[in-house]
Amino acid sequence: MGKYRLLKKTVVLAVALKAISIIAVVVTTGAVFGQQPRRLLLSSLPESPKPLEKLLAAGDVTFEVGPRVNAGDPRIIGETRYEISYRYKSQAKWQLVRDAQGARILLIDAAFSRVQWKPRHVIWLRDQPEAEDFWSNVVLMHELDHLRISTDPRVAKRFAELLRQRRVIRHPLQPGEVAGRELTDKLVEREARAVFDELTDLIAIRYRELDRETSHGRAPLPSNSNLYELLRPGVVVGMRQGAGSN
Template sequence: MRSVWGILFIGFASYTVSESSVAFGDEQRGDPADAVSQPIVISDLPSPPAAIASLIERGNVRFIYGPRPDSMQSPWQEDSRLARLRRGRRLAATTEYRLEYHFRSRNQWEFEDRGEDVRDLRISVWFTEARIEREHTVWFRQCPEFESFWTNRLVLHELDHVQISVDPGLEQRFRERLHSPTTIKRQFKRNETVDEAVVHRIVEAHVAEMFAPISDLVKIRYQELDRITDHGLLDFPPPTSIQTVKQWTPER
């Protein structure tokens, strides 16, 4: 049996996802071919309420308007339900969020012989740090009026989406899933090379597997918000609110 102690590993990965809101409008009218999106400079706007200012800072939010950048994903092509909803409506705004998780771990690994040609790799992992960083780009087809920007219905709806993805409960869920110590087992042929790089890739894959349900939950909650408000066109029906959506978990 071979043991290796005290390997410090630092890793990170990111996911980028788009959410869309819909408004009524002319489906056929397009943007000029040479038009480009423009930033909405927050310092040019009236001072936002304290709660919104905090949300923008925590979510690392930026606003743009004009033609939709090619770099922003198109959920219309990915979701047939939304594609059907789009008929007779025109995309008015979308929020793209980026979730990037970071972690540190100390790994101990050892082999156990299982036969002439097979051996088991046992990795004990202690996670010393786990956190999630967020970025958001909120795009509007038409720039909302500056004077009423922070009370604009579409702006507030997109900021509701931001509230979902900055919820500190997501990071807490991630940390709980990366409980320490964690044991990961893999089987290798005796002639296969196993070194620190291999161990690190296995740990990375494990962390990605633990993070995937967190990412899925954000997407599901974004969809639930749009479902109950018809993409921001309706008020929250009692007794729902953005708080209940942030706590909502799909039935299993």
Template sequence: MLFFWGWVAVTGVALGQSPIDRSKWLSMAPGEYVRLIQAGNVSIQASDALLLQKDKVGATEFKLQIGYRYTYTIVEVEEQEGTQLARIRVMYQRPKFRITHVIHVESDFSPPDPWSSRLIKHEMDHLAVSTDPRVRAIVDGVLGATTSYEFRWEQSAAPTDKQIREEINRSSVERIADIEKIIQLAYDQLDDRSVQGNRNIDSRGEFFQNLYTGRWLQEANLKTFRTYAAGELETWGNSIPVSKLEMHYRESWQER
């Protein structure tokens, strides 16, 4: 049995330059945003060159950090015409999880009350999406439960412990990358529906509620989520009551 720690950080919307201290804005955030800011570990900075390149006036970057821990057992190793097929049971422990955000604005963006501006409200919608409690439920489901893998090597000898660990770690990193991709997908869908924050979203509550559901994860069509039955995906999506989602999104949930 093997004991192992892994730590991986991935970043969405690769942004960031010319840091500007706007911490005063964060300290003056209205109550409905304070919890999101704390959960998302948020900073605000100016990034003129990058925003010009992206043809945007604002953007939110998230960085997802997941530390996974596991033991494993070998269920079976089968030799097949010069190859070794190993069936491995991996027992993940509950992973460590942290997400940080940088909100990028133009250097001349300085409204009297930034929190009433359409731009900051839109970036707060992004923050709500990536701190959605269902993301943590998905992380726990993908990297915090017992998982079976099959690995194959083109060799005559049985796989070594090192080879098995390398494959488990590779598969774990792939899963983390897919989790990052679903958050980015939710970001992209928010931008599409709101036209980069310039248009109100119809049925806002329904839009946010449908994110991260079993059907939504299936439609994302990513390798990690194709390995799970629809019912299991629904379990993660349904693990958070609607009332808690309404409380999480609060301002974002309401029609504007």
């Protein structure tokens, strides 16, 4: 029989991941040095269309406009940067058991709760669109498609689901390891981080898929794209042939 312990400490953890998506368009403008982009608050921009209000709020979006110091490739005229953080609480119980070969196994029930998934975004545009055309600007519209990918509510839901599915952790004790709260907390966080990495890797794949399928926003999104349902919701199947991303 193994010993059984209840850890009374509630673990609250958070981490973040940053990633970048770019749009590259051939232009004739040369690089500009010694300048920093200006940050724009949503309140300073033209009123957004109603369908975009929820998207912008979900993505916690801020905007930057203007050339950047050491911008590198002058063809890059738009970029979406995102940072996703997660939080959870876990009241973990652990039990030390032995397997059929006699090896010691640390058996943990992580009991995840209050799971949170919070994305934040910065959309950079080298050239600020005119006020009357701001929300219909083709570069911005492509970056908003990136935003739709990384704010997809199904990802946050899937994160919570996977944590619940993987709440039971089996860890063979290695020489020198001591079963207890410190090791339990470390293993619980490692499991949560693995789920987080799995989902953020999927977001990065979808970002690249969007750029590949639209030539970085210069072509319409193909109607047979796996991203079509997410990025073009409500479009009637029979109308897809003429639908585009910009």
